[in-house]
Amino acid sequence: MLGLLFLFLFQPLAHSYVPLDRIIAVVNEDVIMQSELEAKMRAVSGQIRQQGGNVPPASIFERQILDTLVQNRIQLQLAERAGIRVDDETLNRTIGNIAAENQVSLSQFREILEQDGYSYEQFREDIRNEITLSQLRKRQVENRIVVTEKEIDNFLVNQEFQGTFQTEIRLSHILLSLPDAATEDEIAQVKQVATQIREDLLAGADFAEVAATVSDGGNASNGGDLGWRKTEDIPSLFADYIPEMKNGDISEPIQSPSGFHIIKISDMKSDTENIVDQTHARHILIKPDELVTSEQAKAKLEQLKLRIENGDDFALLAKGNSQDPVSAIDGGNLGWRSPGELVPEFQRMMDSLEPNQVSEPFRTAFGWHILEVLERRKFDNTESVKRGKARMAIRNRKLKEAMQNWTRRLRDEAYVEYRLDDI
Template identity: 35%
Template structure:
């Protein structure tokens, strides 16, 4: 298996065991197929638990455990014991089963068009088109049907959580003031926000000493070029074995230091913005790390990347199904791309929200202003480009990115960014409480322990 292919099969949406609720409340384009469960001798499958008469099998637990171990290894994080991880995975599977059953009781149905959208997002994340992604899945022994079912389950869970959890969350001005006071007085790692540039030179399993030395030397050459001032994004596109590096330029994104692998945080702790760390080694290979941004106190930076977009929104209901809305918007996209129609005019005539009066113009937006599925699609566009139809809880959107810019935030805008941060924190708490309630109402029978 090549390093790139090996990296591609590390994560599946259904294996996000350690993500906070705010991350789970979205169907992320970072979903990727999971590995085949073919290491070691295979034993007969058996039931380890039953959730409201629906079984969970040992192979389900084993597959999730392997995926999570591989994710942690690539990140350079410490691995828990196999028994502890199996118990964690089993509890997560029980929780998911109970939530999926609740979604079915509430009539939440995800059609194929929504799964198609998620599959296309996965392909974009890994610099592929959908046929290439499917060939990669087949090469890794991953069933397309099971992969799409994982996507369908995750979209279902997202819709259920949006319906049940988001209505519980409110953020007041007092909440924002309290958060600012807490973060300004904080001194621990969680109060430091970092955006780290990351290049992975992957080391294959069972690599010999000579190959390891060669790969280490390669990583050190990349590090030297980065320290000499060469464009880090260009180096990431050329050398990194991390999936999606070509699209991200190696940027891992602004987040609290506690949400980075400790190996990475320790390596960059004393570096200023622009500093490049010494090469570090993990189970996945050699890492070249650069501090792209750093903010103390957990408060947002005064400068952000803003996006200027416009959209056409079609609301679904008895008169217009989701499939019909997607088909109509795809026809709009084809006409716009062919130069036979104007986006603004179509928005003015068809968009079912107040932006229709402005030719669909949404103005300049800061990160976090839109729902995740909309923002993910918008962020993947180049200026002037039109997205495929995007489904959100508001309906189906066609999005055009007009332009991007770097901008300093006013005090009011900084408070808006903080509002989103506080809301994410409250979503975590609300989700944890809600998930416990759903889990507590389920009848669970434990059978033989997983192995």
């Protein structure tokens, strides 16, 4: 009876055999399997749906994913020839960071992956490949991108500037309406009133009070305030006037079919505007080594701090004792520093001190320090931020072009044979 059951179960399989896997592409001396394609399609389609997107039609999506697999395989082969390897320590640290960013433990992260049908082993391999490809692309393409100061200068003066740096403007508005089918005399009278109002405003009248009193605009009760607008969101009626105006300027009366408008730029701001709190500080660094223990380094700084409190000159002590070769020759002077320029431990200590106050010894990755804050100031870092954004925009454009050319060249030099039925 049992033998008949086995015969019954297995007999249909003999007549309807379906291969479990097959080769769908040959890439140089390597192959891509059907199972790889299907797994990648499931993973990518899941990501698309999680982000609220629509997965392309199956035939198009399948070809897109296969092309990506082929491209990545070519690059992974190149990485192997170049000796690029990702060790387990780097891989584990990266996966740990991914789990932390998702605010879950590593074990919880594994469970989430498996619930989504994504094995942890496959995830590890995919992340290892991503790190490998990133290192290869950095070595082969990214590190070769150069942006010159001249390119930045040219970028800032041409039209690309407008699309990269957004300016927001706060507008105030007064509208003096025209009657329906207004005659020339009526138009002239309203214009005369608008001109007089502008003169009053230029003489010092409060715009919000005048708007609340005379404006026919829908925002009159709010003092004519139109709120903050990006330059591209400013009504087209005013767009031609805004570029010629500065912060605080009041326009001439602007005529439209509905009446005469007076606008004021109440305020302006740019996404490149950057006012930072800078600190001028100096320090003394002692590095523990084979001869000096961490405790001894700290104790020496405690002695130096006591000498400073008793009247010894900080700069002279820094010159004679600090192991920071750059600042020691200048009495430990670090110059003016913006937030984020120094390691976090140093920044936190510097932020906690008042001017002319010397810190207790504290440790960073560089060793033990004592630190004195000399003074603080507000610093307009806008120009530096602007040039930094310009540099990044130019670099991204160059990188995109270089990456496309590099990818195309690798593909042209590789042997690729597709074996998917309808490709």
